[in-house]
Amino acid sequence: MNLQKGDKKLINAWAFYDWANSSYPLVITTAIFPIFYEKVTTTMVNGLASDKVTFFGMEFINTELYSYVVALSFVFVSICSPILSGIADYSGSKKRFMQFFCFLGSASCASLYFFSKDNLGFGMLSILLASIGFWSSLVFYNAYLPEIAEPEDHDKVSAKGFGMGYFGSAILLIINLILIKGFKMDPRFSFVSVALWWVGFAQITFRRLPSGTKSHAKSEENIVFKGFKELWKVWKELKHITQLKRYLTAFFIYSMGVQTVMLMAVLFAKKEIVGLEDSNLIVSVLLIQFVGILGSFLFSRLSNKIGNIKSIGVSLFIWILICVGTYKYVYTPNAFYIVACSVGLVMGGIQSLSRSTYSKLLPETEDNASYFSFYDVCEKIGIVIGMLSFGLIEGVTGGMRNSILALIAFFIIGFLILLTVPKSKNVS
Secondary structure (H helix, E strand, C coil), rough: CCCCCCHHHHHHHHHHHHHHHHHHHHHHHHCCHHHHHHCCEEEEEEEEECCCCEEEEEEEEEEHHHHHHHHHHHHHHHHHHHHHHHHHHHCCCCHHHHHHHHHHHHHHHHHHHHCCCHHHHHHHHHHHHHEEEEEEHHHHHCCCCCCCCCCHHHHHHHHHHHHHHHHHHHHHHHHHHHHHHHHHCHHHHHHHHHHHHHHHHHHHHHHCCCCCCCCCCCCCCCCHHHHHHHHHHHHHHCCHHHHHHHHHHHHHHHHHHHHHHHHHHHHHHHHHHHCCCHHHHHHHHHHHHHHHHHHHHHHHHHHHCCCCCHHHHHHHHHHHHHHHHHHHHHHHHHHHHHHHHHHHHHHHHHHHHHHHHHHHHCCCCCCHHHHHHHHHHHHHHHHHHHHHHHHHHHHHHHCHHHHHHHHHHHHHHHHHHHHHCCCCCCCC
């Protein structure tokens, strides 16, 4: 089956993968599992709550350990995705890789049902593999964007994917909340529901997306080394594309902040916001989701008026204000709700625009998977640095609030580098 750019059924099927897999970042990394994890790993010692855990003979703060494990998953994705993307380009197997990591992530989410403090090693492995499955599948998912839509439609199509992801995952979260609160369901069943939702709805995408075309003729050479050669070729091309190179540098820096906020926000609120009940915390997560739908489309419209780069700049400026305000003033539930709305507004916008802006800046090429692996590697290495910084600062200072200072720095530096990106009619 050949890809037909602009085919509505194909675009809808592609966007449906966001509907399917967004249940993982919402339920597992943002809403229910972080609360479950914090409760399970907090114990009473001499009448006082202790958030210390022992892992392979070493003592960590529970959230510190969590940040390290998630960071490790991104190290794996950063190393492996370029190799796998190169292989996918040569063999025309993007969909097969996407399916493999979808199944890996789904199965790992289901295995979180067995998570306990006494079974901490197994639980950390499940967290590690679920993260690897989710983010690795996105490498190949994102690579389809420039193949299914014309450049002028990338913003709209990318926003459609994120919008469907926010809406679909919110539906699953609401279902789980009703079952947990109204029918006293064990929260661990929500992790199984994510697995079923993810792998089930992904079949809509897999039925319509083609495997991908082979961009090079077969050779007797080792296909892994061919992947490395192709990546080296892409790297050399990137060095001569000033606009794309500077944009990737800015993206690398600011994504440290964006993704770390998304991964650690609930754990931060759980520890740092006084009087915030679990049910209200999850409601604030839902608020972020629905505002995020609006935000992704608002920033798509804004990009049509002032250009992608300026729109991302507006988003980053708002991110800076959010982080500064959170560090100085957010100690109560009401203040946290205001921050949650603000995060929702810019979260969807910056994710959607970052992906579509990169796709617009790509040179004419058939090796989209290899080029998108660079995008994903930048994002993943940025997340590794962001998560390690967050965890180390908490480990040293004993509190998560000081870690926000690192996020402020990431957003400011990313914003300043973005200002140096040369203008063009597509993204200025």
